[in-house]
Amino acid sequence: MTADLGFWVLQMLNALQLSMLLFLLSVGLTVIFGLMHFVNLAHGSLYAFGAYVAASLAGVLGYWGGFFLAPLAVAAMGAALYFTLIRSQRRAGPMAQVLITFGLIFVAVDATRLVWGDLPIGIAVPAVFEGQLSLLGVEYPIYRLFIITLGLAVLGVLTLILSRTQIGAMIRAGVDNDQMAACLGINVERMFFLVFVVGCALAGLAGAVAAPVLSVTPDMGLQILIPTLIVIVIGGLGSLKGAVAGSLIFGFVQTFGAVLLPTLSSVLIYALLAAVLVARPQGLLPAKG
Amino acid sequence: MKSTIKAALAGLVTSTAMLTAAQAEDIKVGILLPYSGVYAALGQDIDDAFALGLETYGTDSGVTFEIVREDTEVKPPVGLAKTKKLILQDEVDVMVGVVSSGVLGAIRDTVDGAGVPLIVANAGNDEATGEACSPYITRISFSNQQVNRPMGQWMVDQGVKKVFTIAPDYAAGRQMIDAFTTAFTAAGGEVVGQEWPAFQKTQDFGPFLANAKASGADAVYVFFAGGEAISFVKQYDSFGMKAEMPLYGSGFLTSALYVEAQGPAAEGVITALHYVPTLDNPENAAFVAAFKAKTGRIPSEYAVQGYDSARALVEAVKAGATDRATLATALPKVAFTGPRGDLKMDPATNNVVQPIHVYETVAGPDGLTQKVLATLPAEADPVNGCAMPAATN
Numbered sequence: 001m002t003a004d005l006g007f008w009v010l011q012m013l014n015a016l017q018l019s020m021l022l023f024l025l026s027v028g029l030t031v032i033f034g035l036m037h038f039v040n041l042a043h044g045s046l047y048a049f050g051a052y053v054a055a056s057l058a059g060v061l062g063y064w065g066g067f068f069l070a071p072l073a074v075a076a077m078g079a080a081l082y083f084t085l086i087r088s089q090r091r092a093g094p095m096a097q098v099l100i101t102f103g104l105i106f107v108a109v110d111a112t113r114l115v116w117g118d119l120p121i122g123i124a125v126p127a128v129f130e131g132q133l134s135l136l137g138v139e140y141p142i143y144r145l146f147i148i149t150l151g152l153a154v155l156g157v158l159t160l161i162l163s164r165t166q167i168g169a170m171i172r173a174g175v176d177n178d179q180m181a182a183c184l185g186i187n188v189e190r191m192f193f194l195v196f197v198v199g200c201a202l203a204g205l206a207g208a209v210a211a212p213v214l215s216v217t218p219d220m221g222l223q224i225l226i227p228t229l230i231v232i233v234i235g236g237l238g239s240l241k242g243a244v245a246g247s248l249i250f251g252f253v254q255t256f257g258a259v260l261l262p263t264l265s266s267v268l269i270y271a272l273l274a275a276v277l278v279a280r281p282q283g284l285l286p287a288k289g
Numbered sequence: 290m291k292s293t294i295k296a297a298l299a300g301l302v303t304s305t306a307m308l309t310a311a312q313a314e315d316i317k318v319g320i321l322l323p324y325s326g327v328y329a330a331l332g333q334d335i336d337d338a339f340a341l342g343l344e345t346y347g348t349d350s351g352v353t354f355e356i357v358r359e360d361t362e363v364k365p366p367v368g369l370a371k372t373k374k375l376i377l378q379d380e381v382d383v384m385v386g387v388v389s390s391g392v393l394g395a396i397r398d399t400v401d402g403a404g405v406p407l408i409v410a411n412a413g414n415d416e417a418t419g420e421a422c423s424p425y426i427t428r429i430s431f432s433n434q435q436v437n438r439p440m441g442q443w444m445v446d447q448g449v450k451k452v453f454t455i456a457p458d459y460a461a462g463r464q465m466i467d468a469f470t471t472a473f474t475a476a477g478g479e480v481v482g483q484e485w486p487a488f489q490k491t492q493d494f495g496p497f498l499a500n501a502k503a504s505g506a507d508a509v510y511v512f513f514a515g516g517e518a519i520s521f522v523k524q525y526d527s528f529g530m531k532a533e534m535p536l537y538g539s540g541f542l543t544s545a546l547y548v549e550a551q552g553p554a555a556e557g558v559i560t561a562l563h564y565v566p567t568l569d570n571p572e573n574a575a576f577v578a579a580f581k582a583k584t585g586r587i588p589s590e591y592a593v594q595g596y597d598s599a600r601a602l603v604e605a606v607k608a609g610a611t612d613r614a615t616l617a618t619a620l621p622k623v624a625f626t627g628p629r630g631d632l633k634m635d636p637a638t639n640n641v642v643q644p645i646h647v648y649e650t651v652a653g654p655d656g657l658t659q660k661v662l663a664t665l666p667a668e669a670d671p672v673n674g675c676a677m678p679a680a681t682n
Contacts, residue, residue, distance in 0.1 A: 007503045014495035110325075118330035120516040122523060122550030132529045141527040144495075213527070214492050215519035215550060219327065223492065258486070258496040266487040 006138040011259055013135075017144045019251030020151025024206035025224060026231040027158065027243040028199025034175045034238020034287045036192045038086065039094055041101040044228060045108035046200050048221030050074045050207025052112055055121045055216045063126035067208050074204025075197045082196055090192075105222060112218045120215040147209055154202070158240055171195060175238050175287050227254075230269060234276050236283025245285050314352045316606060316616075319359065319375035321386040321396075322410075326363035327515065328388045330546065335410050335595035337584050339385060342599025345579065350603050352611075357381060363388070365395035372396040376403045383408065383616050385598050388591075390414035390461055394421075401425055406617040410598045411591060415464050418640035419673030427620040427639045429601050429632075430594040431563045432670055433461055434468035437512070437539050439645045439665040440561045441472025444508070444537060451481045452537075453506035455497055457517060458485035465512040465539050473510075481506045489517070494524045502530060512539040519550045526554035535559065543650045546589040548657045555650045555657055564590040564629045565648045565659040573628035588628075597627050635669040637677060642669045 029043045053073045054066030061069070085104075089097050125143045132139040162168040173181040174188050182188045214220065227250060235246025253272055257265035276284065320339065322332035336358070343354055357379045361368035368387070375381045376399070384400065384407045387393045393412040400407045401423040409417065409428040413436075418428050444452070454470060456462035462485070470480050482504040484497040501509050509530075513521045518541065525536055540562025543555050566577055566587050576596060580588040588596070605619035624633035630644045647663040 004503060007499060010499045010502075011496055014493065014499065017495065018493050113325075113329070118327075118333070119547055120519050120550055122519045122547075122552060124552050125527065132527075139529055141529070143527060210492075213520070213524065215516040215523075217327075217516040220492075220516075223489070255493075255496045259500060262484065266490060 006136070009136045010138045010140065011255055013138075013140050013144065013148070015252045015255035016148050016248075017251075018255060019247040020148050021206060021210055022227055022231050022250055023151050023243055023247035024154060024202050024209070025228045026235070026247055027154075027240060028202040029228060030232040030235065030238055030243045031171070031175075031240070032196055032199045033232070035171060035178070035195050036090070037094075038090065038196075039097050039101065040086075041098060041225065042081075042104035042108060042221075043199075043203055044221035044223075044225035045105050046074050046078065046203040046221070047207040047210075047224055048108065048112060048216075048218070049077060050204030051211040051214075051216045051220060052116055052121070052207075053204070054208035054211045055123045056116075058123040058211075063123070063212070066123070066211070067126075067205075070208035071201040071204040074207070075201035078197050078200025079193075081200075082193055086196065105225070108221060109218050116216075116218070118218065120217045121211075122215050123212050125212045143212060147213070150209060154205075155240075155244060162240055167191075167194075227269075230273050233283060234273060236286030238287030239285050242283055242285040242287070246283075249284075314611075315355055316352050316383065316602075316611070317355045317357065317379065317381045318602070319357050319379060319381035319384045321359050321361055321368065321371055321375065321384055321392075323363045323388050323392075324358070324360040326361075328363050331388050331411065331589075331591045332360075332386075334546065334586075334589050334591040335386065335388070335598075338580060338588060338592035338595035339410070339599045341579055341583055342596040343603070345596075346600050346603040347606075350606050352606055354602075361387070361389070361392050363392065365389075365391045368392035369395045369399060372399050376400075376405050381405065382611075382613055383602060383620075385602065386410050387412045390417070393417055397421055397423065397426065404617065405613055406620055408598045408601060408620065410594045413464075414460060415468075415670070415673060418635075418638040418670065419675050422638050422675035422677055424621070424639070424678055425617050427601070427634060429598050429641050431590075431643070432640050433464035435640070435643075435670055436562055436645060437465045437469040438472045439668075440510070440537065440539075440647070441469050441474075441478065442476045443561070443647060443663060443665060444473060444510070445476040445478045449478065449508045449537075451479045451506045452508050452510045453482045453484075453501040453504045453534075454480060454510045455484045455486065455494075455501065455521075456512040457488035457491070459488040462488065462512055466510070469510060469539075491517070492520065494521050495528070498525060498528050498530065501534070502528070506534060508535045508537055510537045511542060514541040514544070515547070518542050518544070519547055522551045522558060523554045531557055540565070540590070540646075540648065543659075544589055545587050545659065546591065548650060551657075553652070556652055557649065559647065559649045559662065561645050561647045561665070562590055563643050563645055564593045565646055565661060567648075567659045567661060568628065568630070568646065569661070570628070570630065572626060576628040593628050597629070597632065600625060600627060630664070631667065637672050638670060638675045639677070640670055642667045 050070045054070040057066035129143040129146050133142050170186050178188050231246035231250050235242030257268040324332050359371035388411040390412045407426050411430045413431050413433040454466050456466045536558045538560045540560040542560050543558050545566050601623045604623040608619045610616040610619035621634045621639045632643050635642050644667045645665045648659040648661045651660045
C-alpha cells in the first residue's frame with residue numbers, strides 16, 4: 001500500500017463518484033417507497049432504459065440530447081407504468097407488488113435485447129468533459145468530477161424542495177402519515193404520481209450519466225438493483241438523508257474495501273448490511289421516527 | 290385390439306428402419322449455443338459462421354447435414370438438459386457449440402459417457418483438454434492458456450520488465466492471467482501487483498486503476514470480455530493512463546465484436562488472440578468477404594471458430610466418417626489451413642494447435658481496425674494431466 005497522499009485523494013474521488021451515481025438511483029426508489037409503500041424492483045430497469053435511450057440519442061443529437069431527453073423518456077415510461085400496473089396494485093400488498101415488479105425486470109431485459117440487441121453499447125464522453133483535471137495533486141477524469149457535481153446539485157435541489165416548498169411539506173406529511181395528510185385536503189394520490197414520475201426521471205438521469213463510464217448492457221439494470229437496495233436499507237427507507245448516508249457508506253466501503261481488503265471486498269458491504277439490520281432494522285436515518 | 294397395436298408397431302419399426310437406411314448419408318448435427326442470455330451475440334456469430342462453413346465446404350461432401358439447434362441460455366443445468374435431449378431424443382451424430390466453460394463442465398460427463406463427438410466452438414477452460422479430456426471432445430477454438438502464454442516472452446522481448454495484472458475473479462480470468470504471468474516471469478519479467486475484481490459485480494474499475502497507477506509497473510496486462518471489457522478500456526483511458534502505462538492483454542479485451550463501442554479509448558491497446566479479421570491470407574480474405582455478404586458484419590474470433598467447426602466436421606466426413614464412432618476417431622485427426630493459418634489437433638489432448646497473433650487496435654479509414662504486430666508460432670499446450678483413453682464405441 002502506498003503512503004502517497006495523491007493515491008488516497010484519487011480513491012476518495014472514486015468513492016464519491018460511485019456514491020453520487022447510487023444516490024441518483026436510490027433517492028427516487030426510497031422516496032417512492034416512503035411515500036407510497038410501494039416496492040418497485042424494476043427501478044434498475046428504468047435506469048437501464050435511460051442508459052439505452054441516452055446511448056441511442058447520443059448518436060443522433062449528441063451527448064446532451066441524450067442527457068436531457070433520457071430522463072423525460074424514462075419519466076414517460078414511468079407514467080405509463082403507473083397507469084397500467086402501479087395504480088391498480090397500490091393496495092395489493094407487498095407480495096403482489098414485489099412479484100409484479102420483479103417480473104417486469106425480466107420483461108425489460110428481453111425487451112431491451114429485442115430492440116437494442118445483445119451487444120453492449122458504448123458512448124463517448126462529451127467533448128467538454130474529455131481529459132483530466134489536476135486536483136489536489138492528482139489527475140482525475142473531468143467527466144467523473146461532473147458526476148460528483150451533478151449528484152451534489154440534485155441533492156441540493158431536492159433538499160431545498162423537500163424542506164422549503166409547499167409541495168415538499170406535503171410530501172413530508174404524506175410520508176409521515178398519508179391518511180392524515182389526505183384528511184387535511186392533500187390529494188395524496190396525485191402527489192404519489194408526481195413523486196413516482198420524478199423518481200423514474202432521476203433513474204433515467206442516472207442511466208444517461210452512467211452510460212459513458214460503464215458499458216450499456218441489457219442486464220445493467222439487474223446489476224445495479226442490489227447495490228441500490230442495500231443503499232436504501234442501510235440508509236433507512238423513505239428519507240433523503242438516508243439515501244445520502246447509504247450511498248456514501250456504500251461508495252466508500254466498496255471502494256476502500258477493494259483497495260485495502262481485496263479478498264473481502266465483495267463480502268464487506270453485505271456484512272455491513274447484516275450489522276445494520278441487526279442493530280437498527282429501520283436503517284440509519286429512517287423517515288419515520 | 291392388441292394385435293392391431295402390434296401390427297401398427299411392426300409397421301412403424303419397418304418404416305423407421307427403411308427411413309434410416311435411406312438416410313444413411315445424412316449427418317445429424319446438434320448445435321448447442323446460447324441464443325439468449327449474456328453470450329447471445331457470441332452464439333449468433335458462431336451459428337451464422339457455422340452455416341456459412343457448411344455452405345462453403347459441405348456441398349461437395351456427398352452427405353446432407355441436418356441441423357438441430359438448442360439454446361443453453363448460458364446456464365449449466367439447461368445446457369445439460371438440452372445435451373441429453375440432443376443425444377437421446379434427437380439422436381444426433383455429432384454436437385457442435387458450447388460458449389461457456391461452465392456449460393462445458395456440466396455436459397462433459399454426459400457427452401463422454403454417451404460417446405457422442407463434440408466439437409467445442411468456444412469454451413476455453415484448460416481442464417477440458419487437460420485433466421478432464423475425453424476422446425469424444427475436440428476443441429477447435431482455443432484454450433485459455435494458449436492465447437495468453439506467448440505474450441509473456443513477447444512482452445519481455447519488447448522491453449516490458451514489470452507488469453500489473455487485472456482480471457475478473459473467476460476460473461477463466463485466473464487461467465488466462467496465470468498462464469501469462471508464468472511465462473512472463475520465466476522470461477525474466479516481474480509481476481509487481483495483481484487485482485481480481487468480483488466477476489460481473491464490478492462496474493467501476495477506478496479503485497483498481499488507482500492501485501495499478503501507484504504500483505510503478507511498466508505496463509498493465511488484463512483479461513476482460515464483453516461489457517466489462519468495454520467499461521474497463523474506457524475507464525483506463527479516462528484516467529489518462531495509456532500514455533505512461535501501455536495496456537496489454539488477452540485479445541478478447543478489444544474483440545472486433547465490440548471494439549467500436551470502446552471507441553478511441555481502444556486505440557493503442559496491444560493484445561494477443563488466435564484470430565483477428567485483418568489477418569493477411571487468402572483463406573481469411575475469402576472468409577471475411579463471405580461472412581460480410583451473409584450477415585453484414587465483420588467476423589469476430591467467435592465467427593471463425595464456428596466456421597472452422599463446420600470445416601472440421603466436413604473434413605472428418607470426407608475422411609470417411611459416417612456416425613458417432615467414426616466421427617469421434619476422425620475429428621481429432623483433421624488438419625487444414627483456414628483463416629487463422631495452419632490448424633491441427635494435438636493428439637495428446639484433442640486441443641487445437643494454432644498460431645497466436647499479437648495485434649494493436651488502431652484507427653482505420655472506417656473506424657477501428659486491427660494491426661497485426663507479430664504472429665507467434667503454434668505450440669501445443671502442456672498435457673496438464675490428460676491421459677487420453679481410446680474411444681470405445
